[in-house]
Amino acid sequence: MKSSVAKIIFLVPIISILFFPISSSLALILGFVYALLFKHPFKQSCHKAIHHFLKISVIGLGFGMFIKETITTSKQGFSLTFFSIILTVSLGLLLTKLFKLDKKLGHLITSGTSVCGGSAIAAISPVIKANNNAISVALGIVFLLNSIALFVFPAIGHWKHLTQEQFGLWCAIAIHDTSSVVGAALGYGEEALRVATTVKLSRTLWIIPLSVLSMIIFKTEGEKIKIPYFILLFILAIFINSYHIIPTSITNEIVFYAKKLLVLTLFLVGSTISINDLKSTGIKPMFVAISLWIFISLFSYLYITYNM
Structure with a gap:
């Protein structure tokens, strides 16, 4: 009976998100509250859905961008991305x-903080042959900090009167997961969303050199490096939109539903956060993760405010 009720209630926020204007932060809260009150009946399926929905929504957002602006934004964020990754990894x-x-756990937390959260952890873990416990702990910590960032960053952005361009760049550098980066920028403005998405995806490509570095540090051989191929589809979507291959009315619809899908993804992320997993992480991993997060947040904020 409880399982049936949990399944029915799980569908209510999903339907609400699809048919009503629900903010990204509210979606995350709804998911987190659900995780507190119910035993998740679809937890494994949600983990898979998050993985796929995020990629689809990001590709969809590409239909609202243009080549020239994207290249300019990528160039602006390159030096900050480079220095922030080098310093954070060090x-x-x-x-x-x-x-x-634990060396492997520390490296996974560092990889998730410096590049792109869960995606980096998923890519690096087989390269360094990390065990399931280290992966779970690293993911749990990263998801928790992402959830906090979704509320804290927009509040700080408005308090400090950051421009949309500044805020979008700050989100892309200092927030771990792409879902939370885009979620935080979504409510700040269209320009913030464009900058955040572009810089974050170009940052994701740093998984490749980080994987090579990981192989050297842990002396592993023969492991495959996961290349984020969905970024190529994101670039293709930008090309299609830039040259008006598809009518504007259709691309606008694609972007609209991509945003809806992203909000739904954030609800799923919230619903899969495990309090028990977070409690079992211990103080040291959490302290290291928070220290790295504060460092990259302050470094990128100061860099952006003094150079833009």
Whole structure:
């Protein structure tokens, strides 16, 4: 009986998101509240859905962008992306050693913080042959910090009167997962959303050199590097929109439903956050993760406000 009720209630926010204007932050809260009150009947399916829905929604957002603006934005964010990754990875290696944290767990947390959250953890974990416990702990911490960022960053952005361009760039650098980056920028403005999506996806490509570095550090051989191929489809969508291959009325609809799908994805993310997993992580992994997050947030904020 409880399982049936949980399944029915799970569908209510999904239907609401699809047919009514629900914000990204509210969707995440609804998911988190659901996780607190019910035993998730579709948890494994949701993990798979999050993985696919995020990629589809990001590709859909590409139909609202143009080549020239995208290239300009990518160039603007390149130096900040480069320095933030180098410094964060270096600090992560230092803190892992300093606090005598499990080397592979520390590296996964560092990878998720420096590049792109869950995607980086998923890509790096087979390269360094991390065990399931290390992967679960790293993902749990990253998802928790992403959830906090979704509320904190827009509030700080408005408080400090950041422009949409500044806020979009800050989100792309300092928030881990693409879903939370786009979710935070979604309510800030169209320009913030465009900048955040473009810079974050170009940042995702750094998974490749980070995977190579991971192979060197952990001396692993013969492991395949996962290349985020969906970025190519995102670029293709930008080309299609830039050259008006598809009528504007259709691309507008695609972007509209891509945003809806992203909000739905954030609800699913919230619903899969496990309090028990977070409690079992211990103080050291959480402290390292928060330290890295504060560092990359402050570094990128100061860089952006003094250079833009």
